[in-house]
Amino acid sequence: MKNYLIIGASSGIGKALSHQLKSEGHQVYETYHSNEIVGDHAHHLDVEGDFSLDFLPETLDGIAYCPGSINLMPFARIKPESFASDFNLQVLGAIKVIQQALPALKKSAQASVVLFSTVAVQKGFNFHAQVATSKGAIEGLTKSLSAEFAPKIRINAIAPSLTDTPLASKLLSSEDKKAANAERHPLKRIGTAEDISQTAAFLLSDQSSWITGQVIHVDGGKSAISM
Numbered sequence: 196m197k198n199y200l201i202i203g204a205s206s207g208i209g210k211a212l213s214h215q216l217k218s219e220g221h222q223v224y225e226t227y228h229s230n231e232i233v234g235d236h237a238h239h240l241d242v243e244g245d246f247s248l249d250f251l252p253e254t255l256d257g258i259a260y261c262p263g264s265i266n267l268m269p270f271a272r273i274k275p276e277s278f279a280s281d282f283n284l285q286v287l288g289a290i291k292v293i294q295q296a297l298p299a300l301k302k303s304a305q306a307s308v309v310l311f312s313t314v315a316v317q318k319g320f321n322f323h324a325q326v327a328t329s330k331g332a333i334e335g336l337t338k339s340l341s342a343e344f345a346p347k348i349r350i351n352a353i354a355p356s357l358t359d360t361p362l363a364s365k366l367l368s369s370e371d372k373k374a375a376n377a378e379r380h381p382l383k384r385i386g387t388a389e390d391i392s393q394t395a396a397f398l399l400s401d402q403s404s405w406i407t408g409q410v411i412h413v414d415g416g417k418s419a420i421s422m
Contacts, residue, residue, distance in 0.1 A: 197221045197256035199399060202242065202292055205230035207360030208311070209261035211392035216399070224251060228262070242288030248295045255299035257307040257399040260289040265362055267322040278328055285329040286336065293340070300348050307399045310337055312354040314414045330354075334410050341408030349407035351398045356414035358386040381416030 199216050203209040204225035216223050225232050226240035240246050242262055263285055266277065289310055293300075300306040312330040315323040334352055341350040357363055357376055367373050367385065377384045394413050397403050412418045 198224070198252045198254060199257045199259070200224045200226075200248075200251060200255060200292075200296060201259050201261065202226050202240065202288075203228070203261035203263075204237075205232050207261070207362055208355075208358070208388045208391045208395070209259065211388035212259055212261070212395050215389075215392055215396050219396075222252070242291065243283050246291070248292070251296060251299050253299060254302040255296055255306065256303045257309070258292065258296055258300070259309045259395050259399065260292055261311060262288060263311060263362060264326065265366070266325050267366075268325070269322055270324045273325050277325055281325055281329040282332065286332045289333065289336065303348075305346075305401070305404060306348045307403070308340070308348065308350045309395045309398045310350070310352040312337075312352045312410055314354050314356045314412060314418045316354065317410075317412075317418055337410060338408055345407060349398075349403070351403075351406060351408070352410045353391060353394055353398070354410050354412045354414065354418070355386055355391050356380060356417045358388060358391055360388050379417070380414070381420040384415065386413065386415060 199221055201209050201213045201223055204213040205227035213223050213225050223236065225234065225237045227237065228241060238250050264281055266281065293308060310333050312333050313326060315327045316331045316334055337350050337352040344350060357366060359367055367376065373385055391413055394411060398406065398411070
C-alpha cells in the first residue's frame with residue numbers, strides 16, 4: 196500500500212484517479228474546493244490562497260495535481276488579470292503543493308508527481324492563448340523538477356485533448372457538440388476521465404519507474420496525426 200495525495204479529487208480526472216487508486220488498496224489523501232468529499236482523508240483546500248498540508252503522512256509516495264480551467268476567447272479580449280488567475284491556479288498552486296509535500300516525498304523509496312498540461316501547448320489552436328500559457332509553464336516545471344529531483348522523485352505531465360469532464364461541460368453541452376468534437380480526433384471519440392486517470396495511475400506506480408521528465412499525450416491522436 197502506498198500513500199498518495201490527489202489535489203482536486205472531487206470531480207473529473209481527479210475523482211476517477213482517486214477511485215482507481217483506492218480500489219488498488221492504496222491510501223489516498225483527497226482535497227476538494229467547492230464539491231465536498233466525505234471521508235477521513237478528505238480535506239477542503241483552496242490552492243489559490245494560503246493552506247497547510249499538515250494532514251499528510253510522514254511518507255508520501257505520489258501527488259497528482261488536477262485543478263484546472265478552460266477559458267477560451269480571442270486574445271484581444273483576455274485581460275492580463277485572467278492570465279494571472281489561471282497561472283495562480285494551475286502553476287503556483289502546483290508549486291506550493293510540491294514545496295510543502297517535498298519532505299514527505301523525499302522519504303519515499305521512489306516518489307512520483309503527475310501534473311497536467313494540454314494538447315494545446317504543442318498544437319496551436321484558436322482562442323487557447325490563456326490556457327496554453329499556464330499549461331506551457333507546467334511543461335517547463337515538469338522538465339526542470341524532473342532534473343532537479345532525480346533519481347529520488349519522478350516528475351511527469353499528461354497532456355490530454357478535450358475530455359468529457361465537468362470542466363469541459365460548456366464545450367460538450369449537447370450531443371451535436373460532442374459529435375463534432377469527436378470528429379476532430381483521429382480516434383473519433385471524446386476522451387473520458389478514465390482514459391486520463393489510467394495513465395496518471397500508471398505514472399504514479401512503480402510500473403513507470405524508468406519514466407521521468409516526460410509529457411505524455413493522451414489525446415486520441417490529435418497531437419500526432421493530421422486529419
